[in-house]
Structure formats: C-alpha cells, structure tokens
Amino acid sequence: MSVAETTENNKAVSGVEIQLDQVTKRYPGTREPAVNEFTMTVPAGQIVIFVGPSGCGKTTTMRMINRLIEPTSGKITIGGEDALSLNADTLRRKVGYAIQQAGLFPHFTVAQNIGVVPGLLGWDKKRIDDKVEEMMDLVGLDAGDFHGRYPRQLSGGQQQRVGVARALAADPPVLLMDEPFGAVDPITRGNLQDELLRLQTELRKTIVFVTHDFDEAVKLGDKIAVLGDQSTIMQYDTPDAILANPANDTVAGFVGAGASLKQLTLLRVRDVELSKPDITVSVNDSVSTAKEQAARARGSFVLVLDDRQRPIRWVNTRQLGAATSLRTAGKPLLDMVSTQSTLQDALEAMLAEGGSVPVTGSRGEYAGMIDLDTVIATIQQLRQEHADDHAGSDA
Numbered sequence: 322m323s324v325a326e327t328t329e330n331n332k333a334v335s336g337v338e339i340q341l342d343q344v345t346k347r348y349p350g351t352r353e354p355a356v357n358e359f360t361m362t363v364p365a366g367q368i369v370i371f372v373g374p375s376g377c378g379k380t381t382t383m384r385m386i387n388r389l390i391e392p393t394s395g396k397i398t399i400g401g402e403d404a405l406s407l408n409a410d411t412l413r414r415k416v417g418y419a420i421q422q423a424g425l426f427p428h429f430t431v432a433q434n435i436g437v438v439p440g441l442l443g444w445d446k447k448r449i450d451d452k453v454e455e456m457m458d459l460v461g462l463d464a465g466d467f468h469g470r471y472p473r474q475l476s477g478g479q480q481q482r483v484g485v486a487r488a489l490a491a492d493p494p495v496l497l498m499d500e501p502f503g504a505v506d507p508i509t510r511g512n513l514q515d516e517l518l519r520l521q522t523e524l525r526k527t528i529v530f531v532t533h534d535f536d537e538a539v540k541l542g543d544k545i546a547v548l549g550d551q552s553t554i555m556q557y558d559t560p561d562a563i564l565a566n567p568a569n570d571t572v573a574g575f576v577g578a579g580a581s582l583k584q585l586t587l588l589r590v591r592d593v594e595l596s597k598p599d600i601t602v603s604v605n606d607s608v609s610t611a612k613e614q615a616a617r618a619r620g621s622f623v624l625v626l627d628d629r630q631r632p633i634r635w636v637n638t639r640q641l642g643a644a645t646s647l648r649t650a651g652k653p654l655l656d657m658v659s660t661q662s663t664l665q666d667a668l669e670a671m672l673a674e675g676g677s678v679p680v681t682g683s684r685g686e687y688a689g690m691i692d693l694d695t696v697i698a699t700i701q702q703l704r705q706e707h708a709d710d711h712a713g714s715d716a
C-alpha cells in the first residue's frame with residue numbers, strides 16, 4: 322500500500338474519489354434547473370458537507386450520485402468509474418445511503434433491515450447473519466437485545482444507528498447521508514455525531530452529508546460546500562477557512578453569529594503555547610517545601626503531582642499552614658483539560674475554575690497551564706490572518 326493510501330493514524334482509506342462534472346438536473350415541467358452545472362471533486366476518505374438554504378438543491382445533487390435521481394446532463398465518476406453506466410447492483414455495492422428518520426422498513430426486524438442490501442446482492446444466509454452482527458456491534462447496538470425488534474420498538478437514536486448500519490452493510494466505499502440526524506434531540510444528535518467521527522477514523526469512507534445545521538457541518542466536515550440557489554457553490558473549503566474567511570455576505574450569514582466561538586471548537590489545546598509557571602510540587606515533597614513554593618508562586622497556590630507526574634490537588638498557603646501531608650492537603654482537582662481538548666473545552670474549564678487550568682499530556686502527565694490571555698491572543702491572531710487573507714485576495 323502506498324503512503325498516499327494511509328492516513329496519519331495509519332488506517333487505510335477505503336473510500337474513493339467522487340467527481341461531478343457540470344452536472345445539471347431539470348425536473349420535468351419546471352422552468353429553471355434544480356441543479357445547474359455542478360462541478361466538484363469529493364476527495365477519497367473525507368467527509369464533505371453540503372449546507373445551504375431549503376430548496377437550494379442539496380438533496381437533488383446528492384441523489385444524483387447514486388442515481389436515485391437521474392441527471393439531465395453532465396458526468397459523475399465514482400472511483401474513476403462512470404456512475405451513469407453502472408448497473409443497480411454495482412451502485413448498491415459502491416454507495417450506501419442513510420436518510421432522516423432512518424427510513425427503515427417498518428415490517429422488517431432490525432436484522433432484516435440491516436441485511437437488505439446484502440440480500441439484494443445475493444449473499445448466502447450465513448454471510449448475511451455474520452455481517453448483520455458485525456454491523457450492530459459497529460454502531461453500538463447489542464445484537465442479543467435488538468436483533469429481532471421492529472423499528473417502532475426503538476428510540477429515534479437507535480433507529481438512526483440501524484439506518485447507518487444498513488447503509489454500511491455492503492461495505493461501500495461511498496456513503497451518502499441526507500440529514501441523517503435531523504429528527505433526534507440535540508443530545509442524541511451530539512452522540513450520533515461523535516459516533517460517526519469515531520467510525521470514520523476506522524472506516525475512512527468517502528462521505529457526502531447534507532445538513533441545514535452549520536454547527537453540525539463544522540463539527541463533522543473535512544470540507545464544507547456552502548450552496549446557494551440551483552446548487553451554486555458559494556464556497557468549498559475546510560471549516561476553518563470558511564469560519565475565518567467567508568467568501569461573501571451570504572456565506573457569512575450562514576456561518577452566523579459567533580464565528581470566533583465556533584473556531585474555538587476547531588482548535589486544540591496542543592495548538593497553543595502553554596505557560597509553565599513554577600507552581601508544582603510532588604506529593605512526596607514535605608509540607609515546608611510546598612510552603613516555600615507557594616510563597617514564590619504568584620497566586621499562593623501550588624499544584625500537587627502524583628508519582629507519575631499527574632496533577633491531583635490544589636493547595637494554598639492557608640491550607641498548607643495546618644497540613645501534615647500533601648496527600649490530603651487542599652482540594653482535589655476538579656477541572657483540567659488535555660492537549661487533545663478543544664479550546665472551547667478549555668474555556669469552559671476556565672470559566673468553571675475562575676482562572677487558568679492545568680493541562681495534561683497523552684499519559685495524563687502535567688504539561689503546563691492554559692489561561693484566558695492565551696485563548697484571546699489565539700483568536701486575535703486568527704482574526705489578523707483572516708484580515709491578511711482578505712488583503713491578499715483583494716490585491
């Protein structure tokens with residue numbers, strides 16, 4: 322396998338590139354095309370999100386990829402093959418499809434729903450059974466419990482999981498998802514989004530995902546296509562680039578208020594410089610060592626680290642006065658973040674702590690502190706870069 326086919330975490334990309342070239346859809350009896358000369362490359366193994374106002378043509382564009390809607394003109398290739406000349410079986414193998422409210426067959430059990438496409442492809446019973454079990458496991462549904470249930474006996478979130486399992490059952494390189502999490506409550510929706518991201522780190526499919534929700538697009542997308550009327554591409558770029566530099570006022574309107582706050586969800590603590598104040602003591606140090614340290618520290622606080630350098634407690638000068646051991650002095654640490662956390666998580670923790678918070682590295686070891694000034698400076702720097710980009714593009 323070539324280097325290009327592996328990702329940074331060494332999972333093989335199973336998805337393939339999709340190309341749409343001047344694809345147009347005219348519905349019979351309408352004056353204007355619903356999709357007009359749409360041209361885009363969806364990179365292999367990435368999640369591309371279509372966002373845009375109702376009726377702009379997102380669903381029509383997406384459904385032309387698996388030919389649930391036949392294009393009027395133009396060309397579509399999936400992994401280099403002409404999609405318009407593929408037969409129905411090949412398309413089913415290549416392109417999985419998941420939709421809002423899961424679209425499950427009400428009179429089929431969970432297992433029968435997941436086995437639909439393998440059944441259509443003529444797999445034998447044992448192979449289908451094994452696949453159904455594997456898929457239920459993949460999406461976090463206990464096969465013993467859910468196998469024989471009917472869709473009406475499932476919660477909305479469970480139905481969506483079955484919908485995703487069904488779409489993935491024939492292991493297609495491409496997955497189309499049309500507002501798949503649109504009909505569930507915000508908490509379930511967040512969980513399903515997290516699960517999709519977890520699945521994607523393993524599967525590396527090419528996913529085209531339609532949503533109305535820009536926050537969902539920012540969270541899930543490797544790239545976002547902001548579409549206007551007749552599926553006109555107003556901007557097609559990474560979430561970061563769109564947030565920092567919306568192509569026009571319409572895109573800016575779609576990005577909505579709080580673009581800077583949304584950017585905090587894209588940046589990780591590892592992306593910023595941590596401060597390293599001299600405030601740590603080991604749990605094995607004496608109380609008097611800690612007192613000297615606290616006297617030197619600006620806030621009169623010290624951070625106690627355990628034998629493996631992990632932060633465990635805060636102690637202040639007053640608490641040290643009466644303390645006999647650093648194992649019990651002061652208060653256990655409530656909030657900390659890791660280098661993997663987003664800057665939004667860090668900001669939350671700072672608001673809860675009322676100041677800077679400790680940061681831990683990959684093994685839980687103390688890595689430094691993050692403070693509000695760092696977050697503010699990072700946002701200001703992004704704004705500056707964004708202003709420079711504008712100056713660059715105006716030149």
Ligand SMILES: Nc1ncnc2c1ncn2[C@@H]1O[C@H](COP(=O)(O)OP(=O)(O)OP(=O)(O)O)[C@@H](O)[C@H]1O
Pocket residue numbers: 348349351355373374375376377378379380381382
């Ligand atoms: N079968 C059809 N016959 C005629 N016009 C249609 C048909 N299906 C869709 N349209 C029109 O095509 C345009 C694009 O519709 P489409 O469903 O692709 O938009 P969308 O962006 O997915 O909308 P939404 O976000 O509301 O689902 C709309 O103006 C719609 O009215």
